[in-house]
Amino acid sequence: MTNNDSNLKSRIQKQQKKKIRKIKFYHSFLTIVLLLCVVQISYSALLNLAKIVVYQTKILKAQDLKSQAETRNKHLKNEIQNFSSMYKVESIARNNLKMAAKDEVLIIINQPEENENNTNEIKSNAFTRFLETFASKFNRDMTPDKVGEQTI
Secondary structure: OHHHHHHHHHHHHHHHHHHHHHHHHHHHHHHHHHHHHHHHHHHHHHHHHHHHHHHHHHHHHHHHHHHHHHHHHHHHHHHHHHHOOHHHHHHHHHHOOOOOOOOOOOOOOOOOOHHHHHHHHHHHHHHHHHHHHHHHHHHHHOOHHHHOOOOO
């Protein structure tokens, strides 16, 4: 009986070891599945947070754009009210569109641009210096003493 007992004990131990291995494999498998689920959930959470940040910035930009549009709308409404009177329309026609009323003569005085003024000023300064030097040479020759001496 000792032989049978030892065989029985060894078989029971082998069965118990198999059960333990199955349980360890099952626990390892579940651990890996749970880790994959945690990774997937954290990845999704990060993506959602990134989307939230992007959408919040879009919302802020849209609100800013809306406030700008509202202020521009108010400004335009004020302009409509201002331009609804005939006096305002007439002043715009006269000043901006260069229009005249009946029996009026429109005189436009063009102001030269600043760049043209600078170049014209430089040219006129150079021409003036040339004339002054030429006139001074001419005046030296035409002093009152020498006027009678010159022959034409």
